[in-house]
Amino acid sequence: MRILVISNNYPSNAAPTYGVFVYNLIQKFVALGHEVNVIACSNIVKGGGDTSAPNYGSENASIHYPKIITASNKWILGYNTHLIGEYFSVRAVKKTVEENRIKFDVVYAHFLVNGIIAVKALHDYGKPIYVAEGELKNINLRKKYYKAVTYHKLISKIKGFVAVSPQIKDNLIEVGIEEEKIIIKPNAVDLTKFNPKDKRWVREKLGLPLDKKLVIFVGRFVHDKGPLRVLKALEDKPGVALMFVGKGEQELISDKIAFKGKVPTDLVPDYLSAADVFVLPTLHEGSCNAIIEAMACGLPIVSSDIPEIQFQCKPDSSILVDPMDERKIRVAVNTILDNEDKRKEMSTNAIAYAKKFEITNRAKDILDFIS
Structure with a gap:
């Protein structure tokens, strides 16, 4: 099958960690025998689009990085400026397909924003368009940009949807998608890359303390993800050091922090393996890649008692709490760190459960759905 992927969330030499999932x-898809072209539009004022050898890993698909003008998503007299970027994205997708003579049997758009672009740019080709959706807020947000009749006309031209959770599926149904058009496939992990490594070895390799319990957070440093809540919850706990992998607007300053910052994608499994517990008090998710990767590396999970995370986690390998309650976050972490037998049992259970989310199986299921 010849698959044309439309995604504005894809790695490049300028942003090698962007859209790794x-x-x-x-x-x-390529490894399973399919021919794939990816069109990844990017803002003309930003880097990206480098056609030299990729620095984010081996690339087996054909990648196209057209440059476009975007204008954020501000409301001006009832008009949202997102539609300016959408207009130029539609033009760029059309032009890229025509100039490169891309032949395709199906379009796979990542997130509804790109699904609508695909409908506007490629519907006349008569090929089925499928959309993967992983963010609850995206679905309702997109709806506000269009008149109701226009929105429903656009989404009616999408053949099928891959939802990463039951909550996403329910939200798609709420905005008018027929249930039979939707399958649920949570995000997945490459178990050849994410698996437990010797803790002492990776700590020595990364220069991390050998004499402390390590708690790791992976995600954006923003209020909704909760790194500051993690820091406040554990700042006074003796014998513990914290690792924050990511970046963002929140400032994290403490003597407790053993590591803070972005890391290359291929080093994330090492940082996870170095830790004793993973903590993410997130306020909302679609299907959290960081949690699946942490489980695959053998980490017990402390996260949020919300439907999206309940769907991803099991009680024998996780403790879910109110993400805004720092005291409960601390109690959950203490429960794991202060009981070595419990921590080891949860670790074993996490590794076993992560196998449910193996990425090759997910790819096969999506391709079967498309076929």
């Missing part, structure tokens, strides 16, 4: 899935 999309990249991993696309590589599996």
Whole structure:
């Protein structure tokens, strides 16, 4: 099958960690014998689009990085400026397909924003368009940009949807998608890359303390993800050091922090393996890649008692709490760190459960749905 992927969330030499989860899935599509072209539009004022050898990993698909003008998503007299970027994205997708003479049997758009672009740019080709959706807020947000009749006309031209959770599926149904058009496939992990490594070895390799319990957070440093809540919850706990992998607007300053910052994608499994517990008090998710990757590396999970996370986690390998309650976050972490036998049992259970989310199986299921 010849698959044309439309995604504005894909790695490049300028942003090698951007959209890695999309990249991993696309590589599996190719490995399963399919021909894949990816069109990844990017803002003309930003870097990207470098056609030299990729620095984010081996690339087995054909990648196209057209430059476009975007204008954020501000409301001006009832008009949202997102539609300016959408207009130029539609033009760029059309032009890229025509100039490169891309032949395709199906379109796979990552997130509804790109699904609508695909409908506007490629519907006349008569090929089925499928959309993967992983963010609850995206679905309702997109709806506000259009008149109701226009919105429903656009989404009616999408053949099928891959939802990463039951909550996403329910939200798609709420905005008018027929249930039979939707399958649920949570995000997945490459178990050849994410698996437990010797803790002492990776700590020595990364220069991390050998004499402390390590708690790791992976995600954006923003209020909704909760790194400051993690810091406040554990700042006074003796014998513990914290690792924050990511970046964002929140400032994290403490003597407790053993590591803070972005890391290359291929080093994330090492940082996870160095830790004793993973903590993410997130306020909302679609299907959290960081949690699946942490489980695959053998980490017990402390996260949020919300439907999206309940769907991903099991009680024998996780403790879910109110993400805004720092005291409960601390109690959950203490429960794991202060009981070595419990921590080891939860670790074993996490590794076993992560196998349910293996990425090759997810790719096969999506391709079967499309077929």
